[in-house]
Amino acid sequence: MNALVRLYPxxxxxxxxDEFAAVLEDEALSPFDVVDLVLGALDAHLHPQVHxxxxxxxxxxxxxxxxxxxxxxxxxxxxxxxxxxxxLAMNALSDGDALKTFGFITTFVAVPTLLLVGFCGIWLHAxxxxxxxxxxxxxxxxxxxxxxxxxxxxxxxxxxxxxxxxTGFIVGIVLFFAGLGISAVAITVSGTLPQWxxxxxxxxxSIGVVVWIAGPPALKLIAFPxxxxxxxxxxxxxxLILLGSALYTIRRDHVLAxxxxxxxxx
Amino acid sequence: MGxxxxxxxxxxxxxLYILLTLSEGEKHGYVMMEDIKRSCEVQLGPGTLYxxxxxxxxxxxxxxxxxxxxxxxxxxxxxxxxxxEEQLRALQQLATTGLERLATS
Numbered sequence: 298m299n300a301l302v303r304l305y306p307x308x309x310x311x312x313x314x315d316e317f318a319a320v321l322e323d324e325a326l327s328p329f330d331v332v333d334l335v336l337g338a339l340d341a342h343l344h345p346q347v348h349x350x351x352x353x354x355x356x357x358x359x360x361x362x363x364x365x366x367x368x369x370x371x372x373x374x375x376x377x378x379x380x381x382x383x384x385l386a387m388n389a390l391s392d393g394d395a396l397k398t399f400g401f402i403t404t405f406v407a408v409p410t411l412l413l414v415g416f417c418g419i420w421l422h423a424x425x426x427x428x429x430x431x432x433x434x435x436x437x438x439x440x441x442x443x444x445x446x447x448x449x450x451x452x453x454x455x456x457x458x459x460x461x462x463x464t465g466f467i468v469g470i471v472l473f474f475a476g477l478g479i480s481a482v483a484i485t486v487s488g489t490l491p492q493w494x495x496x497x498x499x500x501x502x503s504i505g506v507v508v509w510i511a512g513p514p515a516l517k518l519i520a521f522p523x524x525x526x527x528x529x530x531x532x533x534x535x536x537l538i539l540l541g542s543a544l545y546t547i548r549r550d551h552v553l554a555x556x557x558x559x560x561x562x563x
Numbered sequence: 564m565g566x567x568x569x570x571x572x573x574x575x576x577x578x579l580y581i582l583l584t585l586s587e588g589e590k591h592g593y594v595m596m597e598d599i600k601r602s603c604e605v606q607l608g609p610g611t612l613y614x615x616x617x618x619x620x621x622x623x624x625x626x627x628x629x630x631x632x633x634x635x636x637x638x639x640x641x642x643x644x645x646x647x648e649e650q651l652r653a654l655q656q657l658a659t660t661g662l663e664r665l666a667t668s
Binding site: 309319323326329333334335346 | 591592593596606608609610611612613614616617618620621632633634635
């Protein structure tokens, strides 16, 4: 019975759910009634007669939440774009080019900063919607920390192209990819953001970890085809853009439903 | 259909039955279904009943009454009573015209 009522939109259920369930309990449902009910649910989705309303407090909270989600979503989208442009540009520029060094440094300053803002936003959104988990928090931290390690070691690499610098760089990258992959899984499992937004990062995170761990260590990494790293970097940037877009466009009713509790009016 | 019922599409007819059954007094969903089945010989499914109820309530033709029970009763509003009257007069006019034409043909 409840499963049939759940076919209706949330706002409709909040308004009519109890009395509707009472009618269904009183009535011995025939196949005709079940079909009628499914069509009624479809109609309620297509032509909603009931809408949610918010109080001024709710509106204030929504505005704050919305601004924060938009800011952190935009940071992730920007991180994705920076990552893609940087990967393509570095592939095109020759080693020793001053522009390449400048791009290298800019990327590894900008991306960790933007990721820090972005993942703080996801973490706060998860907490606000009661979907935060220890694993998720650890994964977000690993991704951000990994990006900071990459940034620091990248500076070191520009100054001293040595094996220890490469080792630190690779540790940072593995931490970064693993953090992103596990973050994507945690976000999906907890329902913090829709699955379409995390799937690419799950895939790229897993591939990234395998590629960077399984590959020859440190300096021998150069033996890898460079195009593989470019593809991986572009896919990673795309994944960040998707994740940021989902956070930027998160639906108001999703936030309301998990922060304030049900309210509906006709 | 008449006042407030014209734009209800496939719910126009069920909405008329609901107004009709509520003209007798306030009723909750299941009692409405039973009364419509008995008096109008029409079996309304629960999805259709609540689709029409939501539209009628949104247009202010019916309103819920206070209750502690999950079975919430509804009653006609003044606008709802006028809409029902207008609708019944239109049907009466239609029936009269139809019968006159049949008699003269």
